[in-house]
Amino acid sequence: MSACIIVSPVEASAEAELAARLHVVDSDQPQVSVLDLGVTRGDGIFEVLGVINGKPQAVDAHLRRLGVSAAMLDLPKLDLEAIRAAIYQVVELAEKHDEFSVKVIVTRGIEGSGVATAWVLAFKAPDDFAAERAEGVKVVLLDRGYPHDIAARAPWLLAGAKTLSYAVNKAVLREAARRGADDVVFTSSDGYLLEGPSASLILKFGNKIWTPATAQGILPGTTQGAAFEYFADAGFATAQVLLRTEQLWDADAAWLTSSGRMLVPICEVDGRPIPVDHALTEAGNAALLARTN
Template structure:
């Protein structure tokens, strides 16, 4: 496995008009050396946001969509405005300095900075090898359904819960994945307490009903999926029908196909839900994965 690449971004906020970028604003750092202080609020409080960008053949997937979503998450956390141009440059530098590979990931992280400091954010981009699918084998994944504990209208009733922001506070998501493992599964689909399909801890849910491909609306406190958006564009271009809407959890049991989609795993077919086998479409899976990767190139 090749060596990961770490690029620090300092500052990550916009410079005053006419101010030249300081030398060392983008700084390559040793990934094996200490890089974040124990006083950083991203460490002590989980107070920060992130994005993970897939890279196929040296080209980042949906980079502008990831940058927009990063700023949206930062705004939801009342973090400063970001210099998205500097973030983009850091992503591209991390890709350039990484050994070539068929599929890389670049994780961009932004925290609130030092506890008791002046509010200057800490930011970096970290490039490393990815598998391009959750299991790396194409066998498909087993998924269980878990109640997230919130109603589907939580984003409207309780915006301080930050549903729909991509934060570094991932303890609940990781606990859900451990629960899936205890049940003999690979991943989770969250449902709301009032019975609607939400998302997976690291991906977007797509289901097929007949010839229609459906994903839950994002106004119910879930992330807008960048890879899912590309996938729906591909489906539309190839004459298939797509739909964004509220999805009752009972529809998962009636689905003619089910997938989890993200930058890290691309498109992973769900072959088992709560212990029950689901239909599988290997030729369609291969076609969609090839088109997703070709879209980037």
């Protein structure tokens, strides 16, 4: 399953043969230097794409977000077309499943070299997301520690970049487990809803479907964007808005959404049950799983 391709990710000064910049390797063997800054400092970025029935999803959106993250970290300008080619090649090489994922990783490389490192890996997630989609997840609200406008006031904090520095994202999941929950919704220190550690938040209020505004330093969700297309076609009004934490309790339904999980309903927040719209969840996931790109 773990097909892997090493990519020469930086834009070449002269056009080179694309095939010569993609190298299929054995993912079970060492491929990255112990001196790589992605290993020693978590200095890099990544994206994870869902693959449904052999078709990688939202490739353009993921590559755009990768480019934005690279710019925020002052990485060299990436050859996104080389990375795109690697994505499609690794999907072809991977063991076939109805659903699996592809991860794109770019690091600053070995310190002082000025050469970025990148690879693309296909993998099958160990989790069975079907259960989460049907039954929902329990979440806790945790303060991220920044006000909602931190991205504009302190861009050096890299709020909104999808970096390899995931220690906090994993720590909050352990805290959720200690509290008897499955996942987390981050809040700002001044009382606004943000996102999950690896998912976007979507809320339903009557005929309105809202997600927290990305200007708060949160990632623009690729699956959230696809879900909004479905909701708009179904007659809902969709928007990015500033949402106060207390508005979560007024929602008719709430979801976490990501490339692997699709729409996962939230059934409990801080030990308090909230409504689950099973019919809309099933219809939305059916639409997301029927996508061809």
